[in-house]
Amino acid sequence: MGNSALIFELLHKDEKTKARRGRITTPHGVIETPVFMPVGTQATVKAMKPEDVDRTGAQIILGNTYHLYLRPGSDIIREAGGLHKFMNWDKPILTDSGGYQVFSLGHMRKITEEGVKFQSYIDGSRHMLTPEKSIEIQTDLGSDIMMAFDECAPPDADYAYIERSQAMTTRWLERCINAHKNTEKQALFGIMQGGFFKDLREKSAEAIVDFDLPGYAIGGISVGETKEEYIGVLEYAPDLLPENKPRYVMGIGTPDYIFEAVEHGVDMFDCVEPTRIARHGMAMTSHGRLSIKNARFARDFGPLDPECDCYTCRNYSRAYLRHLFREGETLSHMLLSEHNLRFLSHMCEDIRTSIEEDRFADFKAEFYSKYYEGKI
């Protein structure tokens, strides 16, 4: 694979929108894009065996640096032979930098130019995450794609704060690149910041694109802003990144946010949403979300989604799933999680076909008319 752990091919561009069909080749296999990536925070996609995740059509999963660093410790995962071996998943893995969790879960955090000091949410122990430390942990984990350590500024931060933060994130990126030695097997992605200020986004993009990294993420969106603000950034941010590199938006997992990202030229996205809502008895179906708790499913012996080809829909009824959920049975988490992951994977398969056939916008309208206006 030459001197890069990752190859991206831009296969086709939709004629009427900015949607792109691409292919990423990593040391652990090929990823067809646009792609949804399930999240396996604690070296497991919650309530699912790796072979169950695999049969949903998942091509790559995420691991969380922050959680795995605190427990069991990245040294243990390194000794196990890396995260792929430790968790028995032989397809590609992407790890985040730990930054997002430090900012959202870390108590008593203190940000300096060196990095971020924080206390563990588990036992109050003190730690310091720096760009070098984040790369060291991700090297131990052995992910195919690792993310640069960035500051996740609060969504309501003002211009002056975002300007300082964006500049520091660029300096941290340079430190990540210098600390990154395993370039043959692990690709490092940079992250664009700049909040909701177009000129700061341009500044950030210009600085990070200069490093000629194998891929880039658009950070600082899907952090609690309105959908209009989210789309507002998507209107210009992807265009600031190179066309021949994959583009990633972190933390999006609802169909509308995914469709908007794809329409504006984004290739990769991840979220805990499908598996988290599954554990709360919620399913995504082709005719919208449903709550399996609903009494009207008590005698409904049909599948969760008649249009779904997943293991759950092929073998179990809404009535049975409702019963399992009401009894607090683990199997309900397993079956609903598998369905939701298959739903998004299937949706992305259809998105990819629609781009190849230059009818992405039509497919989006068709999907929305059922998902957002349909009746379950």
Ligand SMILES: [Zn+2]
């Ligand atoms: Zn299903």
